[in-house]
Amino acid sequence: MGTAEMLTAAGVGSGDEVIVPSYATTGAAEAVRSTGARPVFADIDAQSLCLDPVAVLRALSPRTTAIVPVGLFGHPADLTSFHTLAEARQLVVVEHIEQAPSDAVAVRRRREHAAYLDARLTGVTTPGVAPGVEHSYHSYVVRVPGNGRPDRDAFARALRARGVRCRVPVQTPVHRTPAYRCEVRLPETERAVDDCLALPMAEGMSRRELRRMVSVCNGLGGLLPMAA
Missing domain, CATH: 3.90.1150.10 (Aspartate Aminotransferase, domain 1)
Known part of the structure; x- marks a missing residue:
């Protein structure tokens, strides 16, 4: 199941906001937009180059329903922090996978x-x-x-x-x-x-x-x- 399908299955749709990184391909933003929701861009961590949990916290609004982190260049996203943040606010976390796993x-x-x-x-x-x-x-x-x-x-x-x-x-x-x-x-x-x-x-x-x-x-x- 792809990112858009997982978001839809979680109830994300028109009128919702979903936080994504801008330092990436357009894949995550496209997946969000295909559900009818609006992608909201948050900043990255300077070390990992992945979505920064602190920046995500600042980007939250009453319409935020989900966070879509993206592992970048082989560095995984900080999913533990995002799940902790999401659980406290009843948000959905769906990781967008851009690279096939290597052996x-x-x-x-x-x-x-x-x-x-x-x-x-x-x-x-x-x-x-x-x-x-x-x-x-x-x-x-x-x-x-x-x-x-x-x-x-x-x-x-x-x-x-x-x-x-x-x-x-x-x-x-x-x-x-x-x-x-x-x-x-x-x-x-x-x-x-x-x-x-x-x-x-x-x-x-x-x-x-x-x-x-x-x-x-x-x-x-x-x-x-x-x-x-």
């Missing part, structure tokens, strides 16, 4: 790759992992320090020019897309859109490929001028 061997290899990169990358902020959480690293998302998007984009161009196939994981937050545009203050979401970059993280990568990526990233020093 144990693939996850173990990605975690090994991530540990190697965590220990060696400089000039970028490596992925944050909440205490007690097991990250499966569907994507290895770093943050490029500096002046946001200009420095991140310059860094990305320089990496690609040197053969590192990086990508911007979320180009535009959902609340700024034409279909869902609204005025809402989401500072951590906006920062993540501007400075996050996904480095290659395939379970089949060799140690030589990882060493090469570390060498290129560290050689750039983390920051580049726009002309790079």
